[in-house]
Amino acid sequence: MTPPPERDQLFISYSHVDREWVVRLQTMIRPLVRSHGLRLWDDSQIPPGAKWRQEIEMALAAAKVALLLVSSDFLASEFVTNSELPQLLAAAEEEGLRILWVPVRPSLVRRTPISAYQALGDPGRPLARMDPVEQEEALVEIALAIEMALELRQDSPPAAAKTRGDSAGRPRQAAAPRSGSSVLPGADRQAVATVRSGAVQPEAAQAEAAEPSAPTVPLQRFVTSTCLLRQEGGRWSMERRPLQVEGYREDLGEGVALNMVTIPAGSFLMGSPMDESERVEHEGPQHEVTLGSFFMAQTPITQSQWRAVAGWQKLERDLKPDPSKFKGANRPVEQVSWLDALEFCRRLNQRTGQRYGLPSEAQWEYACRAGSTTPFHFGATLTPELANYDGNHVYGNGPKGTYRKQTSDVASFPANGWGLHDLHGNVWEWCEDHWHDRYNFAPGDDQPWLIPAAADDELRLLRGGSWYDYPRYCRSAFRNHYRPGVAVGNVGFRVVCLPQGPSLNP
Incomplete structure (x- = not known):
């Protein structure tokens, strides 16, 4: 049996009416592509003559993070509603796929399953309603969220953090693992690293x-x-x-x-x-x-x-x-x-x-x-x-x-x-x-x-x-x-x- 593909890329789902935002986002995250080898996919990468539905399904199967650029046209797409979204939502529930969505233009997204996931930005103020400077700032925030969701930051030199408490920075006392608990991917690995790093002092217990x-x-x-x-x-x-x-x-x-x-x-x-x-x-x-x-x-x-x-x-x-x-x-x-x-x-x-x-x-x-x-x-x-x-x-x-x-x-x-x-x-x-x-x-x-x-x-x-x-x-x-x-x-x-x-x- 052929093993499933490794989920290691960013999948961008959007309406062609909103193609401008894909281009702008790709420009913003170009440094991540260069420095971390970020793999991103959108339907412009489908080769001429290829079976587009099959190409999209293969890309969906390899996605670690799905970025949805949500607008009324996006939600009106039969393919998005009947094919892409069900696969993405199932992968999010069963395989740990991260779903990030961005309000691009006003829509009825709150009447869809997408609304169960936290938006990147204020849904009441989508990108199209912002001035150009605010749009650029929003794109920076989106790029940073993608970086975190793909766990690209793990090899980057960390910046100093301000901590609560004394000058040594005592974080909250970590509890011992409970029976039946499991180590989960993503931020939970950060939690394990916090315990093992020695930053938590045993005497704090x-x-x-x-x-x-x-x-x-x-x-x-x-x-x-x-x-x-x-x-x-x-x-x-x-x-x-x-x-x-x-x-x-x-x-x-x-x-x-x-x-x-x-x-x-x-x-x-x-x-x-x-x-x-x-x-x-x-x-x-x-x-x-x-x-x-x-x-x-x-x-x-x-x-x-x-x-x-x-x-x-x-x-x-x-x-x-x-x-x-x-x-x-x-x-x-x-x-x-x-x-x-x-x-x-x-x-x-x-x-x-x-x-x-x-x-x-x-x-x-x-x-x-x-x-x-x-x-x-x-x-x-x-x-x-x-x-x-x-x-x-x-x-x-x-x-x-x-x-x-x-x-x-x-x-x-x-x-x-x-x-x-x-x-x-x-x-x-x-x-x-x-x-x-x-x-x-x-x-x-x-x-x-x-x-x-x-x-x-x-x-x-x-x-x-x-x-x-x-x-x-x-x-x-x-x-x-x-x-x-x-x-x-x-x-x-x-x-x-x-x-x-x-x-x-x-």
């Missing part, structure tokens, strides 16, 4: 979780409300109740303050169970994580809070005072990159003397769940009465509702059991961690999971979903990622105040 440092202002109580969804006789009802939580208020000046809520120490199962509806592989395997207590912002950072800190002394980069697409003092700030959020935290640290930073992914999910084990902290499903997301779509047998098509004021909806608002929807929230495809060999504490000596543009974590997303993307366990320099209209952040010890972002 013995470290006890620290209590949060006492803030310079007295603790106080915040009054809010929480809600649980319950199903009764085929109908969903909301059980609301008042809630008081402890925390402190950081004065940012000019009548603006930042409410920080106490998150208790504890342990939880991170990730989603195998039987959770619409789960994806990178949410597992579930693993136990133990965390110390810390403080977390009660809401995503608002535009008024951002504007206050943006006016403070610059440390490493300028901050636009008004970057958001959807304006409103009490709306979450968006169109801010991970790098912008980092600068915000550093300015807070310098001004207040506290230990502010972005949450680790473990801290974020632990705080979001607030002791719950259901897909959402509200319960088994979600309703637009409790969160801002695309209410035209449902999760499980949940109800449909309003699709607001924009951000909403923070704390417009009930809090979770620990007094935190807007953890499902409104804006995605940056985390400190680098992206890993799965949790094999994931750490068991609250430190961020970082890749030693990672490149400066290594993917960073996002959590929570947004106003633009289907409810499945807003689940407590769902994970997303972007380059640290990306700033789009559905991504913001919230901060944590760290335990006593070195600053999160020194």
